[in-house]
Every structure is written in C-alpha cells, then in structure tokens.
Amino acid sequence: MKKYILFDNDGVLVETEPLYFEASKRALKEFFNVNIQFDDYMKIMTDGNGVWVAAPGATQKEIIIARNQRDIYYQEYLKKENIAIDNVHDILNELSKNYKMGIVTTSRRIDFEIIHNNRGITDFMDFVLCVEDYPKSKPHPDPYLKGLEMFNAKKDEAIVVEDSQRGLIAAYEADIDCVIVHNEFTKTQDFSKATYKIEKLEDIFNILN
Numbered sequence: 001m002k003k004y005i006l007f008d009n010d011g012v013l014v015e016t017e018p019l020y021f022e023a024s025k026r027a028l029k030e031f032f033n034v035n036i037q038f039d040d041y042m043k044i045m046t047d048g049n050g051v052w053v054a055a056p057g058a059t060q061k062e063i064i065i066a067r068n069q070r071d072i073y074y075q076e077y078l079k080k081e082n083i084a085i086d087n088v089h090d091i092l093n094e095l096s097k098n099y100k101m102g103i104v105t106t107s108r109r110i111d112f113e114i115i116h117n118n119r120g121i122t123d124f125m126d127f128v129l130c131v132e133d134y135p136k137s138k139p140h141p142d143p144y145l146k147g148l149e150m151f152n153a154k155k156d157e158a159i160v161v162e163d164s165q166r167g168l169i170a171a172y173e174a175d176i177d178c179v180i181v182h183n184e185f186t187k188t189q190d191f192s193k194a195t196y197k198i199e200k201l202e203d204i205f206n207i208l209n
Contacts (some may be wrong), residue, residue: 141174
C-alpha cells in the first residue's frame with residue numbers, strides 16, 4: 001500500500017522546463033556561438049550532463065561565466081512567464097488527505113524559491129530536496145533514495161511522479177514505482193521503464209485508488 005508520494009517539480013507541478021531550455025540555448029549562442037538543437041539538448045539532459053558539453057573546447061572559466069548568465073536569464077523568465085499547471089492545488093489538497101508528500105528536484109534551491117514564491121504548492125509537502133541536498137543528481141538514484149530516507153519509508157510504500165526520462169531512470173534505479181505524467185516538452189523520451197503512464201496529473205487518482 002502506498003503511503004508516500006515523491007514529486008518531481010519541473011514539468012509536473014510547474015511548467016518550467018521550456019524556460020530552462022531557452023535560457024541555456026541563449027547562453028550557448030551568446031558565449032560559444034553554438035545553436036543547440038532540441039533533440040541534442042534532451043539527450044544531454046537525459047544523460048545527466050551539463051548543457052556545456054555542447055561547447056567542446058570551452059574552458060572552465062568560460063563555462064562558469066556562461067552558466068552564471070544562463071542562470072540570470074532563467075530567473076528572469078521565471079519571474080515574468082506563466083508557469084502554473086492547471087488544478088495542481090486541488091489535486092495536492094485531495095492527495096494530502098491520505099498521503100505524505102515531498103518534492104525531489106534537480107533545481108537549485110535559489111531557483112526553486114523563485115518558482116514557488118507565494119505559489120502555495122510547498123504547503124502540502126513534508127520536505128523539499130533540491131540539487132544541493134544529495135550527492136549525485138538524476139539520473140542517479142540518490143535523490144529518490146534520500147526522499148525515502150526523509151520519510152523513513154520502504155521502497156514499496158512510495159511512488160514517484162515524474163515527466164522526464166532522467167527522473168524515471170533515477171526512480172527505476174532506486175527501485176521505486178514511477179508514474180510518468182505526459183508533458184509535451186518531454187513526450188519523445190523513452191518511458192518504457194515506467195510503472196504507470198498518465199495523461200494529466202489528476203489521473204493519479206485512478207492509480208492510487
């Protein structure tokens with residue numbers, strides 16, 4: 001019986017992934033004259049690498065400067081674009097009656113706080129794990145193993161909600177059941193290892209009930 005839900009953040013609770021892509025694409029073009037294609041970007045993300053591998057020969061100093069500017073662009077987008085996903089509050093409110101929940105994200109804490117400022121989503125969560133809170137990021141299992149540890153939960157008591165192949169691999173390697181929520185941004189990725197696939201977040205009730 002499931003008692004705990006571990007949510008990915010970007011693409012599941014808020015629609016931020018296209019903004020991160022645009023910020024990364026903009027910085028790659030500005031600093032390295034690289035026009036990264038969407039499919040190449042998605043492969044880099046799935047492999048768990050930084051987008052800067054698309055700029056071979058770039059020095060560490062150059063990458064640091066470009067990364068800092070990318071982060072500025074991303075935060076600008078977060079502050080001005082609509083990133084809400086329909087019905088999230090109602091869904092979380094209903095789930096909170098029967099499950100304990102946490103967020104496990106690869107976002108930096110500073111970006112996460114901008115995303116969730118006055119949004120109310122974290123009110124339903126027992127904890128939030130950001131990229132600074134575990135040794136290795138997705139697709140490594142560390143983030144979700146840390147989530148289990150936070151709940152003192154057994155693997156079969158938890159379920160992960162993801163929208164990316166990278167997150168699915170992390171959950172799969174942690175041996176936790178994973179629900180993939182359809183997202184237009186990640187729809188071409190390989191979700192063959194998913195325990196369940198749903199079209200929208202509210203369909204999770206069909207799995208849990």
